[in-house]
Amino acid sequence: MKKSLVIIVLMAASALFLTDCVRGAGSAGGVEIERSGLPVADPFILSHGGKYYAYGTGEPGFRVYVSEDLVHWTKKGIALDLDKCWGAKWFWAPEVYHIESRGLFYMFYSAEEHICVATSTSPEGPFVQSDKRPIREEQGIDTSLFIDKDGKAYLFFVRFTAGNVIWVAEMSDDLKSIKEETLTECIRAEEPWETIMGKVVEGPSVFRDGDTCYLLYSANDYQSQDYGVGYATAPSPLGPWTRYKGNPVFKRGFPNAGNLVGIGHGAPLRTLDGKMMYVFHAHQNDSTIHPRLTYINSELKIAKDGTLSMPGKIIVPELDKTGY
Numbered sequence: 001m002k003k004s005l006v007i008i009v010l011m012a013a014s015a016l017f018l019t020d021c022v023r024g025a026g027s028a029g030g031v032e033i034e035r036s037g038l039p040v041a042d043p044f045i046l047s048h049g050g051k052y053y054a055y056g057t058g059e060p061g062f063r064v065y066v067s068e069d070l071v072h073w074t075k076k077g078i079a080l081d082l083d084k085c086w087g088a089k090w091f092w093a094p095e096v097y098h099i100e101s102r103g104l105f106y107m108f109y110s111a112e113e114h115i116c117v118a119t120s121t122s123p124e125g126p127f128v129q130s131d132k133r134p135i136r137e138e139q140g141i142d143t144s145l146f147i148d149k150d151g152k153a154y155l156f157f158v159r160f161t162a163g164n165v166i167w168v169a170e171m172s173d174d175l176k177s178i179k180e181e182t183l184t185e186c187i188r189a190e191e192p193w194e195t196i197m198g199k200v201v202e203g204p205s206v207f208r209d210g211d212t213c214y215l216l217y218s219a220n221d222y223q224s225q226d227y228g229v230g231y232a233t234a235p236s237p238l239g240p241w242t243r244y245k246g247n248p249v250f251k252r253g254f255p256n257a258g259n260l261v262g263i264g265h266g267a268p269l270r271t272l273d274g275k276m277m278y279v280f281h282a283h284q285n286d287s288t289i290h291p292r293l294t295y296i297n298s299e300l301k302i303a304k305d306g307t308l309s310m311p312g313k314i315i316v317p318e319l320d321k322t323g324y
Helices: 015-020
Strands: 041-048 051-057 062-067 072-080 092-099 104-111 114-120 141-147 153-159 165-170 184-187 201-209 212-219 228-234 264-270 276-282 293-297 318-320
Touching: 041 276, 041 293, 072 092, 072 104, 092 141, 114 141, 153 201, 165 201, 184 212, 201 264, 212 264, 228 264
Parallel strands: 041 092, 041 264, 072 318, 141 201
Antiparallel strands: 041 051, 051 062, 051 092, 062 072, 092 104, 104 114, 104 141, 141 153, 153 165, 165 184, 201 212, 212 228, 264 276, 276 293
């Protein structure tokens, strides 16, 4: 942006490739990955009620796509329409969370470079902003919710304070505002791999494994073919955050990235059977950026020493053309 698992698909081209995967497009060094049929960027996938729901940047407001296996997707209606929210353009990076105790789904996103939240009783929407205004008056993008083991909720997002910088704040009980006094900087672009194009760290998403919080993020301008994914760790959502010295953990040129470029701005995905994966976008191809396309790395792994890696094959979503 600006700022801005289960079934593996295989491409039926080479006998060697067919021995590696099961269907559609997988990944091995030098093997071409079939292009995705899901034309959204900054993707997020919600697992709920035996189905998967995908959202992402792609058109004014946000459309929802539904799947039962992560491969075959049906295009559904608009989950968030312009007449039910604040803003008229630049609808980016939606993430949807089910808060079971409230019987509601919360969609966090940015519009006109301001962070917003809308709610619905269904993952398909309609999502509605009861109060049509951003969470904060200051510009910001790339919101991501994290609820810690003690029940406290935190919102991670990008502020334009020194390029694109990732910040966090504790949320109010209604999940519609932040406690400004808790606003804390997490990381800014400083490492050589993060500053190949611009000073950008963005697309944050956080999960906890034991005593450690993991902050996944992307770096470089999204237009760069070197857009990639790294992570940092902390004992608490408020930090202090320490980058992994082996970053990036996924980008172009990795053996399982095949021919994809511009890899990043994704989110962890907990599958219906409990596996951890990573959904992300990549450029249309190595000469064209848009529309960016959605893919899934079939394994997000935490080693015994706490190191995070993404060694999985690439799942390529297929869009059912009969959807509406």
